[in-house]
Amino acid sequence: TADKCNGYGAESALSPPVTTTTTTTIITTTTAPPKTAFECYECSGPECGKGSSAVSNNCPSCMVYRNPNDQTIIERRCCWWSCGSPNSVSNYNGLETYFCTADKCNGYGAESALSPPVTTTTTTTITTTTTAPPKTAFECYECSGPECGKGSSAVSNNCPSCMVYRNPNDQTIIERRCCWWSCGSPNSVSNYNGLETYFCTADKCNGYGAESALSPPGKSDEKKMSR
Structure with a gap:
């Protein structure tokens, strides 16, 4: 308590000033459009669907089915139209077919979604009947x-x-x-x-x-x- 005791320097009795820093973070999320074209194996036989097997690009869907003449042979193809739903098995051109939508998803092992091969054995029996003439002696x-x-x-x-x-x-x-x-x-x-x-x-x-x-x-x- 004194005349002009609150003059310059009296503020030294106070605590240092408090500084507030505000940081703003902006997160931007970009959603890519769903993929509609895929790379699919385009081959058949035991080595098809592995490594450097032939492929087709820009396929709407990939598919796998059994060869209609020999069901032990697996056909891996690009499906261009009227394809079945992804990850499903349906009838396609009269054949049980598995469809999928991912690059090379019709590779080796995808055929496990299909029914086992049907093996048909045809046996032909020829019966010859000979009728002897009636005996007379x-x-x-x-x-x-x-x-x-x-x-x-x-x-x-x-x-x-x-x-x-x-x-x-x-x-x-x-x-x-x-x-x-x-x-x-x-x-x-x-x-x-x-x-x-x-x-x-x-x-x-x-x-x-x-x-x-x-x-x-x-x-x-x-x-x-x-x-």
Whole structure:
């Protein structure tokens, strides 16, 4: 407190002046337009899609599909029009095709998006059927007695028919013969030269047991008398 005590220099009692600095930062963001043209592999085969394989430039899209004639061969191409959606598989010209939009995105491995190859095996079977003409000559037993019609019994060849009948003098004896003319119908019993006779048309068909088609001994005579 004194006259003019606040004169020049009195400000030295005060704190130094405070200086405020304002810094302004301006950030500018530039957005590039989306890319619409790409570099795509343009080749096929096992080495296609690697390293220095052929490419096409300025492609709207890249694509991968299987060769329609050999599905184990991969085709990598530039798609110029009507391309499918990026990173999708669709039908293109009748073929399952994978589309993508990035440089060389159709390279080796991109085919994994496709279905496995279909392998078709064609087997051709040729069946030849030969129809032999009906047989008209047969081998027939030509003998009589209990051992006739078995194993190595005597036979006649080229017979039109075989026949079996009972011996007219002893009907317990079976006669097995070749029939040369006026034979009865195959697998039938009819009267032949006055005797009940069984006829058949197959090799040795008048063998042992064929006599079962005949009436028991004596019964054929009873049939005649009843008539």
